Amino acid sequence: xxxxxxxxxGWILLVALGVGAVFIWSQVLAQETGSSDKIRIxxxxxxxxxxxxxxxxxGNQVLIDGGPSDVVLAKLGQALPLTDKKIELVIxxxxxxxxxSGLVEVLRRYEVGQIMETGIADNTAxxxxxxxxxxxxxxxxxxxxxxxxIKMADNLAIKILYPLGKINGRDFSKNTNATSIVGKIIYGGxxxxxxxxxEEQTEQPLLMLGADLRAxxxxxxxxxxxxxxxxxxxxxxxxxxxxxxxGAKNRYGHPASETLARLKNVAxxxxxxxxGDINFQCDLRACIQR
Numbered sequence: 001x002x003x004x005x006x007x008x009x010g011w012i013l014l015v016a017l018g019v020g021a022v023f024i025w026s027q028v029l030a031q032e033t034g035s036s037d038k039i040r041i042x043x044x045x046x047x048x049x050x051x052x053x054x055x056x057x058x059g060n061q062v063l064i065d066g067g068p069s070d071v072v073l074a075k076l077g078q079a080l081p082l083t084d085k086k087i088e089l090v091i092x093x094x095x096x097x098x099x100x101s102g103l104v105e106v107l108r109r110y111e112v113g114q115i116m117e118t119g120i121a122d123n124t125a126x127x128x129x130x131x132x133x134x135x136x137x138x139x140x141x142x143x144x145x146x147x148x149x150i151k152m153a154d155n156l157a158i159k160i161l162y163p164l165g166k167i168n169g170r171d172f173s174k175n176t177n178a179t180s181i182v183g184k185i186i187y188g189g190x191x192x193x194x195x196x197x198x199e200e201q202t203e204q205p206l207l208m209l210g211a212d213l214r215a216x217x218x219x220x221x222x223x224x225x226x227x228x229x230x231x232x233x234x235x236x237x238x239x240x241x242x243x244x245x246x247g248a249k250n251r252y253g254h255p256a257s258e259t260l261a262r263l264k265n266v267a268x269x270x271x272x273x274x275x276g277d278i279n280f281q282c283d284l285r286a287c288i289q290r
Contacts, residue, residue: 046077049098055120056153064091066102092117093181093196102262107133119143119168143168188284195221203233224255239267248273
């Protein structure tokens with residue numbers, strides 16, 4: 001009798017441990033992937049640079065820019081499940097080092113399903129390494145142009161607003177900021193506008209053409225430079241929240257006091273240099289900061 005109880009106790013303990021393990025892993029996975037109707041958007045703190053991560057309910061993931069170093073790898077390691085080494089879409093808004101350098105490391109470490117970029121001519125060593133890795137890994141490339149829509153999941157799409165036409169192969173070495181991809185992430189009733197390093201000379205054509213710029217969250221152009229986020233542009237976007245991706249005590253003086261003054265009249269301001277990573281979870285109705 002006693003021996004039978006001992007044997008039964010062993011099985012009960014084994015089953016209990018198994019159930020416990022399943023419960024723990026289910027909680028971990030729930031935290032990592034989120035519930036089935038929510039997306040996550042992370043504005044990574046990568047120093048003086050930009051990196052935006054989007055995770056869809058169906059498991060698709062997007063990385064927009066990669067910051068100035070391999071810091072983005074640690075950020076992705078925290079955001080992704082341990083076994084997930086694939087990013088479905090990488091967007092390079094323009095090939096300046098503070099947006100590109102981290103993406104070179106991402107290409108080396110992750111499987112990337114597709115790349116979107118402008119494809120402008122650029123002779124820097126990092127951009128050459130970027131292009132060599134794309135060829136080596138045979139990654140499909142799409143050149144950005146206004147009017148394109150990328151569907152990432154049900155009710156989730158990325159709409160490209162700028163550049164106004166394909167500019168691949170053209171030389172913009174004097175001002176690569178003017179080539180920055182501007183796009184809008186749309187999920188249900190939510191919209192997030194990302195602008196790379198776009199300045200007023202990019203904003204003006206969009207305003208003149210009557211582009212649909214309105215967005216709930218604005219990723220502020222060029223890290224809050226005084227030449228970006230004009231009053232007219234800000235009025236057209238009318239964001240509730242403005243996110244400034246900027247490094248602490250950077251040598252450029254970003255964000256500029258003039259830009260901050262314009263933003264304060266319109267939106268709540270969140271800055272990576274003040275709060276670190278800035279994370280949102282969105283259902284079909286609203287985005288909530290996590």
